[in-house]
Amino acid sequence: MLRDRPAVCVTGMxxxxxxxxxxxxxxTALTRGRSGIRAIDRFEVxxxxxxxxxxxxxxxxxxxxxxxxxxxxxxxxxxxxxAEADLAAGNLPAPLFVGLPPREVxxxxxxxxxLEIGGGRxxxxxxxxxxxxxxxxxxxxxxxxxxxxxxRLAERFGTSGAPVVVNTACATGATAIQLAxxxxxxxxxxxxxxxxxxxxxxxxxxxxxxxxxxLSVGNQPPERAARPFSLDRDGFVLGEGAAALVLESHASxxxxxxxxxxxxxxxxxxxxxxxxxxxxPDASAIVAAMRxxxxxxxxxxxxxxxxxxxxTGTPENDxxxxxxxxxxxxxxxxxxxxxxxxxxxxxTMSAAGAIEAVFSxxxxxxxxxxxxxxxxxxxxxxxxxxxxxxxxxxEAHNVxxxxxxFGGQNVCLVLGREPERR
Amino acid sequence: MNNTFEVVADTIAEECEVARxxxxxxxxxxxxxxxxxxxxxxxxxALDTKLHIKLPFEQWVNDINxxxxxxxxxxxxxxxxxxxxxxxxxxxx
Amino acid sequence: xxxxxxRDVWITGVCLVSSxxxxxxxxxxxxxxxxxPLLVEQGRAGWLVHPLPAMDFSAQIPSRLDLKRMGLSQxxxxxxxxxxxxxAALKGSAEILSKTVVVVSGAGGERDIPLDESIFAExxxxxxxxxxxxxxxxxxxxxxxxxxxxxxxxxxxxILFGIxxxxxxxxxxxxxxxxxxxxxxQLVDDGSYDVALVGGAFDVQRPDLVMLYGFGxxxxxxAHQPVALRSQQGxxxxxxxxxxxxxxxxxxxxxTRGASPWCRVGGISTHHTRRRNGDVASALAQAWEELxxxxxxxxxxGATGVSPSTEEEMAALSALASRxxxxxxxxxxxxxxxxxxxxxxxNVGIAALALKQGRLYPAWPGDPSDGSGAxxxxxxxVTSVGHWRGEAVALLSTAASQ
Numbered sequence: 001m002l003r004d005r006p007a008v009c010v011t012g013m014x015x016x017x018x019x020x021x022x023x024x025x026x027x028t029a030l031t032r033g034r035s036g037i038r039a040i041d042r043f044e045v046x047x048x049x050x051x052x053x054x055x056x057x058x059x060x061x062x063x064x065x066x067x068x069x070x071x072x073x074x075x076x077x078x079x080x081x082x083a084e085a086d087l088a089a090g091n092l093p094a095p096l097f098v099g100l101p102p103r104e105v106x107x108x109x110x111x112x113x114x115l116e117i118g119g120g121r122x123x124x125x126x127x128x129x130x131x132x133x134x135x136x137x138x139x140x141x142x143x144x145x146x147x148x149x150x151x152r153l154a155e156r157f158g159t160s161g162a163p164v165v166v167n168t169a170c171a172t173g174a175t176a177i178q179l180a181x182x183x184x185x186x187x188x189x190x191x192x193x194x195x196x197x198x199x200x201x202x203x204x205x206x207x208x209x210x211x212x213x214x215l216s217v218g219n220q221p222p223e224r225a226a227r228p229f230s231l232d233r234d235g236f237v238l239g240e241g242a243a244a245l246v247l248e249s250h251a252s253x254x255x256x257x258x259x260x261x262x263x264x265x266x267x268x269x270x271x272x273x274x275x276x277x278x279x280x281p282d283a284s285a286i287v288a289a290m291r292x293x294x295x296x297x298x299x300x301x302x303x304x305x306x307x308x309x310x311x312t313g314t315p316e317n318d319x320x321x322x323x324x325x326x327x328x329x330x331x332x333x334x335x336x337x338x339x340x341x342x343x344x345x346x347x348t349m350s351a352a353g354a355i356e357a358v359f360s361x362x363x364x365x366x367x368x369x370x371x372x373x374x375x376x377x378x379x380x381x382x383x384x385x386x387x388x389x390x391x392x393x394x395e396a397h398n399v400x401x402x403x404x405x406f407g408g409q410n411v412c413l414v415l416g417r418e419p420e421r422r
Numbered sequence: 423m424n425n426t427f428e429v430v431a432d433t434i435a436e437e438c439e440v441a442r443x444x445x446x447x448x449x450x451x452x453x454x455x456x457x458x459x460x461x462x463x464x465x466x467x468a469l470d471t472k473l474h475i476k477l478p479f480e481q482w483v484n485d486i487n488x489x490x491x492x493x494x495x496x497x498x499x500x501x502x503x504x505x506x507x508x509x510x511x512x513x514x515x
Numbered sequence: 516x517x518x519x520x521x522r523d524v525w526i527t528g529v530c531l532v533s534s535x536x537x538x539x540x541x542x543x544x545x546x547x548x549x550x551x552p553l554l555v556e557q558g559r560a561g562w563l564v565h566p567l568p569a570m571d572f573s574a575q576i577p578s579r580l581d582l583k584r585m586g587l588s589q590x591x592x593x594x595x596x597x598x599x600x601x602x603a604a605l606k607g608s609a610e611i612l613s614k615t616v617v618v619v620s621g622a623g624g625e626r627d628i629p630l631d632e633s634i635f636a637e638x639x640x641x642x643x644x645x646x647x648x649x650x651x652x653x654x655x656x657x658x659x660x661x662x663x664x665x666x667x668x669x670x671x672x673x674i675l676f677g678i679x680x681x682x683x684x685x686x687x688x689x690x691x692x693x694x695x696x697x698x699x700x701q702l703v704d705d706g707s708y709d710v711a712l713v714g715g716a717f718d719v720q721r722p723d724l725v726m727l728y729g730f731g732x733x734x735x736x737x738a739h740q741p742v743a744l745r746s747q748q749g750x751x752x753x754x755x756x757x758x759x760x761x762x763x764x765x766x767x768x769x770x771t772r773g774a775s776p777w778c779r780v781g782g783i784s785t786h787h788t789r790r791r792n793g794d795v796a797s798a799l800a801q802a803w804e805e806l807x808x809x810x811x812x813x814x815x816x817g818a819t820g821v822s823p824s825t826e827e828e829m830a831a832l833s834a835l836a837s838r839x840x841x842x843x844x845x846x847x848x849x850x851x852x853x854x855x856x857x858x859x860x861x862n863v864g865i866a867a868l869a870l871k872q873g874r875l876y877p878a879w880p881g882d883p884s885d886g887s888g889a890x891x892x893x894x895x896x897v898t899s900v901g902h903w904r905g906e907a908v909a910l911l912s913t914a915a916s917q
Contacts, residue, residue: 047648049480095516100686102623102665104723107634107647114638122636125628125722130560133729141731142903146622147687151904154787161516162785162905164694165687167621168666175683179698186705188518203648211657212463213483234484271617271673271682275458276584276661285679315484407670409682439580461580463657470653 005185007419009260011253012085012246014077014195015358017345018054018239022080027362030370031391035223035344037237043203049210052222053201054239054346066200067103071149073242074098074197078157081193085246086258090158094246095189098150098165099176099196101350105144106202113137159193167350169405170310172196173243174353174413180247181264190252196354197242205238212277214314224374226347228311228340229318229386231379236312239346243354250419262361264413265398265420268293272408278316279404283324286410290328290400293412298420299398301329304336306369306396308360310404311340312347321402322382337394339372339387353403353411360399360415369394426473426510427503433468437461447500452493459483462497469506475513477506517784517805518697520704523766525776525914528603529864530595533757533851534565538598539868546850546865546876553850555739558754562734564719565755565852567591576675586625586662589671591758592716592857596672599712599760604774609677611772616681616708617672620695620715620856623665623686626723630654668716680708685856689817689901690785691715692859696909697783699763704780709768714760715857724855725754733821733902741881742820742848743829750822752902755852759861766914778870781894781910782806788906795824795900796831802908803835803896810893810916811841813875815862818846819853821902828900833883843875843885850879859899859907866895866911873913 015022018036019029029036036054042062045051055062061069082089114123117131142148150163168175173196180192209215216225216235227233253260269292272285279286294301310321326333341359342348348355363369368391375388397417404410427447434451435442438461444454451457457465466479485491495501530538534554535545545551558564572590575597576582582590596617600606605615634641634650641647661667666684673682685694692715699713719725728734735751745751763780784802788794814832818825829844836842847862854861869875875892878884893916899907 044644044648046645047652049652102663102686104624105727107641111634111638111642114635115642118638120639123638124632124635125626125726126560128635129722129726129729132726133560133732133734135732137730138732139730141727141733144727144730145688145903147690147901147904150687151787155789162690162693162787162907163687164698165685165691167623167664167684167686168669168682169664179683182701182705182707186701188516188701203644204651207648207651207655208660208663210480211467211652211655212460212660213480217480217484269681271669271679273673273677273679275460276667276670276674277460288679405666406664407667407682408673409666409670409684439578439583460584460658460661467655467657476653 006249006251007263008181008184008247009250009253009263010245010361011248011258011261012081013261013358013361014080014244015355016056016073016077017241017348017355018056019345023362027366030344030359031368033371033373033390035373037222037225037346039222048203048206049217050206050215052225052237054237055201056199056240065106065109066202067144069199070100070197073199074149074153074195077242077244078153078193078195081244081246087246089156092158092160094159094191094193095161095183096150096154096159096163097176097179097192097194098153098163099172099350099354100149100165100167101198101200102167103144103146168409169407170349171353171403171405171409171411172350173355174357174403174411176354177245177264177357177413178267178411181267184247184249191248193244193246194354195244196351198348198350199240201238201240216313226313226343227374228313228343228372229379229382229384230375231377233313233315233318235314236342237346239348241345241348241351241355243351243358262364263416263419265416266293266297266414268296268412270410272410277406279320281320283320283327285408286320286324286404287327289410289412290324290402293400293414297414297416299414302332304398304400306363306399307336307338308356308399308401309338309340310402311342313342318382322384325384334383334385337369337385337387339370341370343373356401357413357415360401363396363399364415364417367393367395369396426507429472430469430499430503430506433472434465437465437468449499451497451499451502473510475509477509517782518701519782520700520780522704524700524703524780525764525766525769526761526778526780526867527764527769527774527776528599528762529777529867530598530602531759531861531864532591532595534567534755536568537570543868543872549877549879553739558719559722559725560729562736563739563753565753566719567756584658584661585671588622588716588718589662589668592668592714593671593675595716595758596712596714596760597676599762600676603762605762611710612677614680615678615710615712616702617669617678617712618683618695618699619669620691620860621665621668621684621686622717622856623663624723625662627659628722678712688855689858689899690905691856693785693899693907696860696863697785700780700783703763703765709765711763712760713763714860716758717756717854717857719754719756735820741879742818742825742846743881745820746822746826750820750825752819752821752853755854757851757854757857757861759857759864761860761864776914777867778911779914781912783909784907786906787904795827795906798906799828799831799908800835806908806910808894808896808910811891812839813869813892813895814842814844815866815895815897816844816846817858817862817899818848819902820848824900828898844883845879846882849881862897863909866897869895870911870913
């Protein structure tokens with residue numbers, strides 16, 4: 001760990017979720033305990049195990065291929081963040097770190113190609129390839145190419161060097177921030193942009209996760225389905241969203257006369273070796289990431305005043321995260337409130353780590369802890385103060401934000417009101 | 423045991439790389455045969471395909487996690503086969 | 516943007532797997548034999564590719580159940596990762612590996628081809644979403660999704676080999692490989708980690724990717740030609756299945772445990788031009804100036820064969836080489852094909868191989884002819900000019916050089 005590193009602050013933030021566009025609408029809804037989860041109406045849900053999600057359908061977004069929708073949201077949140085940081089697009093002395101979901105041509109587009117090529121008869125993959133590669137679909141290459149969204153964002157906003165695209169499953173948004181902070185800390189740059197976006201609620205996504213028994217399939221009204229930490233929790237609910245942060249060294253912010261909205265004071269990570277989709281049941285990998293972030297911020301566990309949980313609402317995640325909370329905070333565990341934004345916005349997948357970092361910073365700025373809604377039946381095995389159902393006024397100067405990805409990739413951030421003591 | 427057991431045991435042997443002669447009605451699929459949660463899901467999928475049924479595995483997983491089903495008993499092959507037979511019976515036209 | 520290491524970072528282990536075979540020795544032997552016939556075959560849609568020979572992954576992935584859960588890319592990548600750890604004598608060093616970071620350049624997204632073709636068999640029927648939902652829900656193997664997540668190659672590597680310090684996965688075509696390498700170098704250079712395992716894998720049989728590149732007509736559709744000689748017929752890449760993993764390690768840490776270097780890591784220059792005429796040449800010239808290669812220099816060009824970026828790159832490199840005597844250019848795509856996300860780590864691996872031997876291999880057909888390649892070598896530049904976007908150059912040197 002670097003000892004002489006610059007303090008890294010946030011000077012601009014952008015956010016969009018199923019709760020709304022922009023910080024104001026999101027924070028208002030979040031602290032009022034509103035849910036963005038609704039019945040999905042952008043495609044037929046018959047035959048799927050669940051038909052709910054935190055979709056973003058406004059302004060025609062629902063009708064777009066998910067790749068395009070994801071890019072539009074990334075664009076929107078970068079604009080909001082740059083505006084707040086008083087930066088104009090073009091020639092920004094800042095590299096761009098982008099968290100995105102994996103992308104693919106989806107079935108409606110594949111079938112359209114198959115029909116075009118075969119006229120309705122059955123075709124093979126190789127016929128589809130041969131038939132669509134005569135130059136008649138050139139425009140599709142830059143839509144679906146994995147690096148293309150980041151390339152377009154880099155060009156549009158004029159960021160420096162080559163953009164970096166990351167995916168660590170549910171930790172992706174946090175990894176994008178982590179990379180940006182590291183670049184500033186090591187002196188590679190004074191400023192960096194981190195953005196993460198995921199708007200991939202399509203039938204395949206629902207099928208893939210429901211086959212792994214990960215989704216809530218209970219017979220609840222949509223807004224009640226996501227029940228992190230409850231005894232009757234039964235899985236997560238998919239959500240869409242994006243968030244962007246302008247990060248810069250504190251010195252750079254001061255030189256530009258921009259207020260620090262908060263600081264990223266600690267980064268922690270670990271990789272679990274237990275299983276591809278399950279965390280070590282003894283919480284050891286998660287504990288390592290949490291402790292590593294707290295140590296990196298030069299704090300002790302008792303300095304953390306709030307935990308923004310990963311809190312997916314799966315039976316297992318919440319159990320292991322609850323155990324980790326006990327192990328990290330010890331006898332103090334029930335005095336450190338923890339709540340899950342996912343109870344309201346669902347699991348925003350590759351965007352979650354960034355969205356929840358923004359909510360953590362807003363928590364610090366506004367002195368209010370967002371609630372865990374739908375908390376009606378506490379799980380007695382988890383002795384946690386979950387900020388049940390209603391927001392709570394509280395000064396939180398140091399917030400720990402957890403993101404634990406499928407594949408055992410754990411990233412924790414400590415957000416602070418002040419720079420780390422050094 | 424009945425034919426369903428044979429089908430299930432053969433499927434476990436193929437899908438999960440377990441020696442067929444280790445698989446008995448008293449085998450616990452997790453503790454004795456070493457299946458993890460993913461292997462169990464894939465097994466249910468393979469059985470669904472072979473037997474033309476739809477096993478409620480998501481419900482099973484949730485019920486186990488919620489403590490409504492005793493995992494220890496549920497995953498003993500004899501009991502699992504009996505659950506599968508129930509599904510076969512209700513799915514017949 | 517160019518970054519340079521502040522301390523000594525070495526490459527202490529390499530594994531390359533490709534159409535040439537398995538491991539550094541097989542690759543060095545083949546690179547030194549430009550006359551021998553190439554292994555190419557018809558891939559999807561009849562276009563030529565550099566295929567993987569039949570391989571047995573069990574030495575690194577002993578459980579057939581684990582292997583079943585990975586697609587070919589993940590298995591290939593995990594295999595190469597394990598072999599790289601062996602090469603660096605780190606396999607089984609639980610303490611060190613528990614504090615190692617793995618950084619993977621991933622393409623993700625395997626297809627279940629029989630399922631896809633069942634749907635393609637009745638395209639009109641499956642435009643009805645309910646019918647498609649039913650089909651996908653009942654015919655998708657639950658664990659198949661795990662072969663489709665780009666970060667699960669890293670996840671598998673952590674499980675197989677006990678790498679638990681941290682895990683990062685980059686995406687995005689050629690720049691993904693550049694990004695993974697750069698992040699790995701920086702994490703070791705800034706002291707965050709003593710060891711980083713960096714690499715990627717690519718599989719030419721992926722129909723969705725072949726279709727994607729096909730939209731843009733990027734594939735070479737003729738008999739094999741060296742990469743630099745394709746522009747007359749419109750240019751294009753031949754994809755190559757490949758995987759490469761590198762062990763990056765702080766020199767102090769390596770010395771303490773008695774490990775010796777293959778080479779030393781130097782600066783990395785990354786660009787993202789708009790690809791107007793001359794942009795690629797400017798980016799390469801700028802990188803050259805900022806990296807300041809000195810002494811006898813080799814260039815491993817990752818030129819894809821796609822026009823016009825390949826011609827522009829070759830002309831720019833020749834111009835730069837002509838200003839420094841003893842600079843020799845090699846195009847790796849001629850022998851190995853283009854491996855997208857895996858290409859940059861792979862070509863860095865070739866550079867490391869050459870530096871370890873202390874000499875460059877002979878010119879291949881299409882490479883500017885410059886003698887036998889027996890002369891000693893101090894430095895190698897590795898280039899990546901993406902088929903669509905992104906330009907990067909990395910400098911590596913012998914560990915002994917200043």
